[in-house]
Amino acid sequence: MTPRWLIARRGVQLTLLAAFAGAPWWGAPLVQGTLASSRWFGALTLSDPLVVLQAALAGHAVAAPALLGAAAVAALAAVLAGRLYCGWVCPVNLITDAVEALRRAIGWHGALLPRADRRLRRVVLAGVLLASALTGSVAWELLNPISHVVRALAFGLWGAGAVALAAVAACDLLLLRRGWCGHLCPVGAFYGLLGRFGRLHVQARRPEACTHCGDCFQTCPEPQVLAPVLQRQAIGTVIADVDCLRCGRCLDRCAENVFAWRLGAPGRSPR
Amino acid sequence: MIGPGRRRPLRRRRLLGSALALAGVAGLGLARGRHEQARPDAARALRPPGAVPEGQFDAACVRCGLCVQACPFGSLRLAGDGAPVAIGTPFFVPRETPCAMCADLPCQRACPTGALGSPALRITDARMGLASLSRAAACYSYIGAAACNSCFKACPLRGRAITMKRGLTAAGGQLTPTVDAAVCTGCGLCEKACIASQPAITVATRRLPAGTA
Numbered sequence: 001m002t003p004r005w006l007i008a009r010r011g012v013q014l015t016l017l018a019a020f021a022g023a024p025w026w027g028a029p030l031v032q033g034t035l036a037s038s039r040w041f042g043a044l045t046l047s048d049p050l051v052v053l054q055a056a057l058a059g060h061a062v063a064a065p066a067l068l069g070a071a072a073v074a075a076l077a078a079v080l081a082g083r084l085y086c087g088w089v090c091p092v093n094l095i096t097d098a099v100e101a102l103r104r105a106i107g108w109h110g111a112l113l114p115r116a117d118r119r120l121r122r123v124v125l126a127g128v129l130l131a132s133a134l135t136g137s138v139a140w141e142l143l144n145p146i147s148h149v150v151r152a153l154a155f156g157l158w159g160a161g162a163v164a165l166a167a168v169a170a171c172d173l174l175l176l177r178r179g180w181c182g183h184l185c186p187v188g189a190f191y192g193l194l195g196r197f198g199r200l201h202v203q204a205r206r207p208e209a210c211t212h213c214g215d216c217f218q219t220c221p222e223p224q225v226l227a228p229v230l231q232r233q234a235i236g237t238v239i240a241d242v243d244c245l246r247c248g249r250c251l252d253r254c255a256e257n258v259f260a261w262r263l264g265a266p267g268r269s270p271r
Numbered sequence: 272m273i274g275p276g277r278r279r280p281l282r283r284r285r286l287l288g289s290a291l292a293l294a295g296v297a298g299l300g301l302a303r304g305r306h307e308q309a310r311p312d313a314a315r316a317l318r319p320p321g322a323v324p325e326g327q328f329d330a331a332c333v334r335c336g337l338c339v340q341a342c343p344f345g346s347l348r349l350a351g352d353g354a355p356v357a358i359g360t361p362f363f364v365p366r367e368t369p370c371a372m373c374a375d376l377p378c379q380r381a382c383p384t385g386a387l388g389s390p391a392l393r394i395t396d397a398r399m400g401l402a403s404l405s406r407a408a409a410c411y412s413y414i415g416a417a418a419c420n421s422c423f424k425a426c427p428l429r430g431r432a433i434t435m436k437r438g439l440t441a442a443g444g445q446l447t448p449t450v451d452a453a454v455c456t457g458c459g460l461c462e463k464a465c466i467a468s469q470p471a472i473t474v475a476t477r478r479l480p481a482g483t484a
Contacts, residue, residue, distance in 0.1 A: 023340060036359075037335035037383045045383050051333045055384060058330030060323075063385030066333065115281070116288035124296055131300070137329035141359055142303045143296075147334060151359060155336055157351035160358060167299075176292055183289075184296055 005248025012088050021153035034150040035089070036141070037066055045069035049077075050190045054132040054140060074194055082195025086181060086188045087245035091149045095165055096181045099172040100221070113176045116183050118224065118243065122193075125186035145180075146187060178221055192242035200246055201238035201262050204229045209256040216250040216259070226250065238262055307357055314475045316355035316362040317457060319347055320370060320397030321379045321388030325478060331386035334359025341381035344371045365459020365474040370399060372427045372458050395428065400457025400474040402433070402450045408442065410471035415444035422448050422472045425464030433461060433472075448472055 019031045020038070032039045037047040047069030055062050077085065086093055103109065131139035141147055145164035152161025171179045181188055204210075210230060217223045225241035251259045319338050323331050338361050339347040346368040347361045348354075356362045361378075363370060372394045379387040402422075404410060411419040412435070426433040432455040436447045448461075450472075459474045 029340075032340045032381075033335040033337040036333045037337060039337060039381070039383075047333070047335075047383060052384070055330055055333055060327065060331040061385065062331075063383065066383035066385075069383060113288035113291055115285040116292045117285055120289045120293060123293060127297065132330075135304075135329075136326070137357075138333055139300070141334050142307065143300055147359060151334075151336065151349065151351075155339070155349045155351075157349060159352040163352070175295070176288065179292065184292060 003252040005252050009088055009247060013094060016089060017091055017153060020150055023154050034147060034154055036147055037069060046073055049074040050187055051138060054138045057129055057133040058136045058138060077191055077194040079198060080200040081198040081246045082191035083188060083245045085191045087247035090146055092145050092168055093181060095168050096172050099169050111177050112174055116176055118183050120183050121185055121189035124184055125189040128186045140186060182221060196242055199263055201240065202250060202259050203236055203238040203262040204258055205236060205260040206258050207233045207235060210258050211256060215253045219249045219253045221245060310355050313355045316364060317400045317476060319361050319378045319387055320376060320394055320399055321392045323386055323388060328386060329357060331384055332360050333384055337381040337383065338378035338387060341377040343377060346370050347378060365462045366470055369459030369463045395456060397456045398477055401452055401477050402455050402457065402461050402472055402474045404448055404471060405473045406469060406471045409467040409469055412446035413440050413444045414442040418446060419466060421464040421466050422461035425460045427458060427460060428454055
């Protein structure tokens with residue numbers, strides 16, 4: 001079966017990266033800036049709500065363009081789903097997915113830390129917000145691999161970009177499986193919480209067809225989100241967990257077509 | 272099936288793993304922060320026009336690079352690792368790429384957060400730095416080797432920010448390039464224009480007393 005959602009996702013991710021990376025060469029600007037704040041078609045400003053929140057906590061009276069840009073992104077996350085950002089936009093997802101693919105290809109399942117709590121990222125998020133307030137700076141931008149990667153592409157600053165990429169890859173390969181995106185990244189944690197009441201979900205539309213083969217668990221980057229759905233076996237149960245990336249991997253993978261997208265309020269069964 | 276005897280060590284292992292991973296991130300953050308503190312030559316790297324005071328800049332700038340891309344002269348750079356200012360923030364080095372003092376302030380208008388001040392700013396009110404004759408012994412006019420006035424002619428506020436003061440100098444020359452700190456924007460065009468191999472007139476941030484850079 002063609003993994004069409006994976007192809008769509010990679011298409012979106014790579015198109016966005018190419019747009020940022022090509023900024024110096026476009027005559028008429030398509031997009032300028034980075035994922036922290038960008039200007040599209042010379043008119044529309046989009047800003048990362050977490051970055052803007054940090055600036056505000058650090059004591060800066062953020063000007064209107066960044067506030068509106070952050071509000072637009074936050075609204076999209078709140079209405080649809082927060083971690084769409086992780087699955088469809090973030091360039092680091094390409095790295096961590098590649099590491100996971102490598103792990104599977106070579107059959108390496110080891111890690112220095114065999115287990116860690118996936119709620120850890122919310123602790124990191126709290127730490128980042130606290131650090132911003134205490135140090136009076138946009139604290140996470142010191143480490144944020146997303147920013148380092150986009151800056152490397154758009155501005156040729158490969159020194160920090162390469163270090164950030166290597167660190168994330170090493171984290172997932174050696175320290176903790178699915179460590180960065182799945183346990184530590186405060187950006188993902190933030191977007192997840194923003195999308196707490198979002199309307200876009202994956203639902204189990206045909207749970208009766210499930211053969212309990214475990215394919216979805218194997219492929220899902222956040223397998224814990226699948227558990228309640230498969231346990232309940234109720235038609236139309238949505239994956240309501242904030243950690244779901246809406247990456248569509250389970251849709252691609254399930255041979256029985258148990259899963260489908262659902263746009264609407266969670267918890268209500270479709271007619 | 273997980274029995275009661277097995278559950279506790281599992282939870283403990285998870286807690287330990289979490290604690291170690293968290294310590295790792297915190298340690299990386301602290302190390303990165305200290306690395307950023309120890310910057311060489313920060314006084315020689317100037318912020319774009321309108322920038323809020325340096326102490327507030329770390330809070331105001333989201334490191335998006337929009338100002339750098341907006342600069343039509345390629346004067347502004349985005350700081351990479353090892354740059355004299357915080358990583359991802361904009362700066363320029365006057366001797367290499369001074370600010371052309373665009374009247375319409377494209378960099379300032381590109382900034383989404385207000386880190387480059389208010390849109391009402393006029394470029395002549397910008398205070399990016401301050402020029403000073405910090406190496407008078409290298410100045411051809413000051414030492415009387417030639418009647419050079421490159422800095423004077425390069426100054427966009429000629430005759431106001433820089434004047435050539437007549438009179439015998441301590442080194443035996445007749446002309447002294449003299450900066451009016453109340454007018455100088457710190458664009459760096461004078462430093463760029465200085466014909467001495469090591470510029471006699473230099474621009475430094477206004478955080479330091481003039482002449483120490």
